[in-house]
Amino acid sequence: MCGRFVQHQAPVVYAEHFGVDPLTAPLPNAPARYNAAPTQDLMAVRRHPATGLRHLSLLRWGLVPSFSKDASGGARMINARCESVAEKPAFRSAWAARRRCIVPAEGFYEWRATDSGRQPFFIRRADGAPLALAGLWEGWKDPATGIWLRTFTLLTCAANARLAPLHERMPVILPEVDITAYLEEPDPRALLRPLPGAALELWPVSRKVNSVRNDAASLMAPLEGEEGRAALRLLGGEAEGPRELSAGGVRP
Template sequence: MCGRFVQLTPPAAVAALFCIDGATGLPNVPPRYNAAPTQDLMVIRRHPDSGARHLDLMRWGLVPSFAPDMSGGAKLINARAETAPSKPTFRAAWKARRCIVPADFFYEWKAVEGRRQPFLIARADGRPMAFAGLWEGWRDPATGLWQRTFTILTCAADPALVPLHERMPVILGEEDIAAFLEAPDPRDLMRPFPGLVLRPVSARVNAVRNDDADLLAPLPPAEAEAALAQLSA
């Protein structure tokens, strides 16, 4: 699954990396070192008619268009890639509203001696990640205003991550991004991403209120060694 991640790359750099059409109108957003559900985060989507890619802010936690209110969005931060194409909550978005969620890192946890030890997960080559996602528009019946929300697709975890969790976000290679956004049915792209590395980080990550660069700092060697030893315990 994916419950927290990092959006550190500035919008202009994201636009360049993901071939966003036009450099104007980019969202003004600070770095997120501990991005959490219900926050407004950067998302890339493709216009269905022009094919142009746009970078927008959307609320994490998908709210289906038929939902009576937004209260259920916080529970729909992830969608299983195996069932999203057929599940009523995600079926329409899978067909017409797929998106890319840029991320520099994400976090996963391991229970260690009665506490939750967070691990920072990154691509081994240091490049930003492209999470596969779905987005929806929900219209507030009281105000008539539209709210755009998103969810991150998940798949079975790569073997390197199984000691932390059996699921992981679907991470697309650069060569697969266009196909995911444009293909009628890109289910063959819903697979584990190899070449990830992990390291233990401060338990300050556990509190959403903590959102600063220190969260990315390595633990002291002795603490890091002890945390890593628990992965094979």
């Protein structure tokens, strides 16, 4: 699954990487998020159905189906299983209508249960490039106010062998060559598969991540000392740390 991720780059950086032209699609104002959590407004790349142009939009994490009576259930709809996304009532309309999106991220967090509590790990691409997380978006109109709320969910698949010691599920991470097909093809379910483990790196981080109140670049720093070594042993092997940690976050 995916319950927290990092989205700290400026909108213009994600726009350039994911093919959004700021001259035709104005960019949103968005703060850096080092511990992005459900119900927050986060950046997502969507394809305009009329023009075909890509837009970078702010959407709320936690999909609210168009038929919902209120928006309260969105916090429970943060992930959608790729195996059933085309059939499940909450998601099938968005899937059929190609309301698909790419959620850019520098990495995401996953947890391993221990006797002393949950130990978080940070996962990112080994080459340091932004992740392209596959998502769905939906529009919901508040019957009381007439205001539209646009929300999203992240698709998940079975975990690859590298991440399986942490959780049986992982977010669908699309390679660059599959992004256009995911956004535009009628039925791109064949693309919804685990990214190979060799394309990812991970390391244990501070349990400060466990609280959504904490939101700083230091959350991505590798856990050091005996505590860090003990966390690595939970995976049965070694994990990699970043080669540089700056005020702006992890850099390759």
